[in-house]
Amino acid sequence: MVQPFTFDLVAQDGHARAGIFHTPHGEIRTPVFAPVGTQGTVKSLTPSHLEEIQANLILANTYHLYLRPGDELIAEVGSLHSFMNWPGPILTDSGGFQVFSLAGIRDIDDDGVTFKSHVDGSTHRFTPERAIAIQENLGADIIMAFDECAEPYERAYNEQAMARTHAWAERCLRAKTRADQALFGIVQGGIFPDLRAQSAEFITSLDFAGNAIGGLSVGETKEEMHAILETVDGILPENKPRYLMGVGTPDDLVNGILRGVDIFDCVLPTRLARHKAAFHGRGRINIGQAKYATDPNSLVEDCSCYTCENFSRAYLRHLISVKEMLGSTLLSLHNLHTLIHLAGQMRQAIIDGSLDAFLKNYFQQPSSHIEQ
Amino acid sequence: MVQPFTFDLVAQDGHARAGIFHTPHGEIRTPVFAPVGTQGTVKSLTPSHLEEIQANLILANTYHLYLRPGDELIAEVGSLHSFMNWPGPILTDSGGFQVFSLAGIRDIDDDGVTFKSHVDGSTHRFTPERAIAIQENLGADIIMAFDECAEPYERAYNEQAMARTHAWAERCLRAKTRADQALFGIVQGGIFPDLRAQSAEFITSLDFAGNAIGGLSVGETKEEMHAILETVDGILPENKPRYLMGVGTPDDLVNGILRGVDIFDCVLPTRLARHKAAFHGRGRINIGQAKYATDPNSLVEDCSCYTCENFSRAYLRHLISVKEMLGSTLLSLHNLHTLIHLAGQMRQAIIDGSLDAFLKNYFQQPSSHIEQ
DSSP states (O other), X not given: OOOTTOEEEEEEETTEEEEEEEETTEEEEESEEEEBOTTSSOTTOOHHHHHHTTOOOEEEOHHHHXXXXXXXXXXHHSOHHHHHXXXXXXEEOOSHHHHHHTSXXXXXXXXXXXXXXXXXXXXXXXXXXXXXXXXXXXXXXXXEOOOOOXXXXXXXXXXXXXXXXXXXXXXXXXXXXXXXSEEEEEEOOTTOHHHHHHHHHHHHTSOOSEEEEOSOSXXXXXXXXXXXXXXXXXXXXXXXXXXXXXXXXXXXXXXXXXXXXXXXXXXXXXXXXXXXXXXXXXXXXXXXXXXXXXXXXXSSTTOOSHHHHHOOHHHHHHHHHTTOHHHHHHHHHHHHHHHHHHHHXXXXXXXXXXXXXXXXXXXXXXTTOBOO | OOOTTOEEEEEEETTEEEEEEEETXXXXXXXXXXXXXXXXXXXXXXXXXXXXXXXXXEEEOHHHHHHTTOHHHHHHHSOHHHHHTOOSOEEEOOSHHHXXXXXXXXXXXXXXXXXXXXXXXXXXEEOHHHHHHHHHHXXXXXXXXXXXXXXXXXXXXXXHHHHHHHHHHHHHHHHOOOTTSEEXXXXXXXXXXXXXXXXXXXXXXXXXXXXXXXXXXXXXXXXHHHHHHHHHHTTSOTTSOEEETTBOOHHHHHHHHHTTOOEEEESHHHHHHHTTEEEETTEEEETTSGGGTTOOSOSSTTOOSHHHHHOOHHHHHHXXXXXXXXXXXXXXXXXXXXHHHHHHHHHHHHHHTOHHHXXXXXXXXXXXXXXX
16 A cells, blocks of 8 residues: 555656645545535535546635534534545645635734634634644645735735745644645745745745645736746655646646646636636637527537536526526536546646647647637 | 327326326336426436436426527427436426416416516417417427416306316317327316316316316315315326326325326425425425534435435535535435435335335324424
């Protein structure tokens, strides 16, 4: 039996990597896209649906589950795996990003963050130790260090937030007690390459099981994102998985994988689905438009997902028009399948040595096919 | 090959019947409970879900589909079967009940009904001929005569509505052109046994492929409903299926089957699901209650549905509390499974000659276990 949290690098092509990360709930075959189950459910989908689209790793949010139903309740009835009936690997974030972006009035100091719940306005406090304790109650396979996510363009704030993130990283490592969970560190530093390099050097000097790149896809340009990934790629160790947090689109996945990223997550596929939009090649289509009312074709011609194999654009447009829940379910299945399948195709291409051919094919699709 | 719309009576026990109704899209094994897909989708469920709970016959609503997306659009892209990707038998109502209960200002005359759409207030008119033409565009296996559903306790109105229903029944039969659809007549007459008998005599004198009992479960007592079923049971021919429209609860199913009914439909299972309630034995439980927050048990101990086999009350209560769509999906699966499985169990008991034992077991469950 393989030691948990070993990362096997199966193949490489340029900076792109195909690997296997071993967890107590099974192998994560990277590169991988993880659907987000914010409140312990990937919105509108059953675990059977997730198996059908070959989801491998699922993400859940510590901030939301801490508030409702509470991490202690989940620990009392078992673990997040049994609670949401997901037998495979789960990753929980630390709550940091959500506290900084979602919560009400908040007060940050060197020890932690005091914030008000977006649900009922009650006051709560997260510290690195608390974030780890909550994640230990939830019981995911991969847990994240508590970090401070700053505005990407403010240098002084990024220096301060990075220093805090580094101090908190050390405290998270010390606070961790469970051997069956892998703790990942998070590289911060905004859009500043020197800060990102400094952060990557520091975080990788600590004993994390994997490394994450935080604070991206929050307003910076694609060029800035790519430059940071390239900076960090040269510093992160090859023998540990790399996780690009909260990203993204089909293009983001491809560009991230080409710059050495192994793990991705994003709410975009399910959020788009609730807003009538479906991934289509490198772009997307808005299936709510009247022009699809009698369109007998599937969303995407050669897509092998349940939605595309069984339903017409005309039917999907009808569901969206009359606000039937099934519309969200079917678009979510398609959008998640698209990213999971894309990561899987790139994995296979890296292993087969056919990445160039794959990319040529991928990038010849118009990126301008975007209809909102 | 069996002639379409033949009804084979497989077994009888007292007035209870087990049969097979042959349709162009497969056999309907009766007694059967049909989930309602009002707008061409059983709310929150995929066709895969419906297969999983062994749904046999699905109902869809002519009024809703006529308004959106339009029966002509559905005919243009194929049929309701292909549109909603349901390969099995489908039944459409005539639109009558919905026009009388849902639509805005309406004006009834002997020729038909003028009404305003609940969607946009636009004016529309249904006649018997129009109701048949729309249902022929939709293409269901079983279509219904256009009837007038009166207030159950108003005798004069019921006499008038029954007379219209009878005249319209003859017009529907004359208007019908498709040989691959079975047209069912509808018995009306409110809570008045003599009117019900008169209506049953008249409707069964016409050449319908099956007979329905309309205008029940609209405010009358259970005793009144049972009396009417018994009156009608003695008049309806044995060699045609009997459909009790818009009913109901587990008890209604059992009591209807015992009085010779073969087919049931109702929105209750999916509507309850959207209001946090789950069938439990002869009653129901409201899973949104705080007392279920840490309950590790399934909704119903010995239930074999996907929801009960895979999720705790604690998880379902969490989903409901945070308003996640999956809550509706999982409760709908359970509630529909309960009625479909109940009809299937009674069918088997009728065939096996074990109906008495089944009923003894069923009725010893408390009916008072109802929590709203």
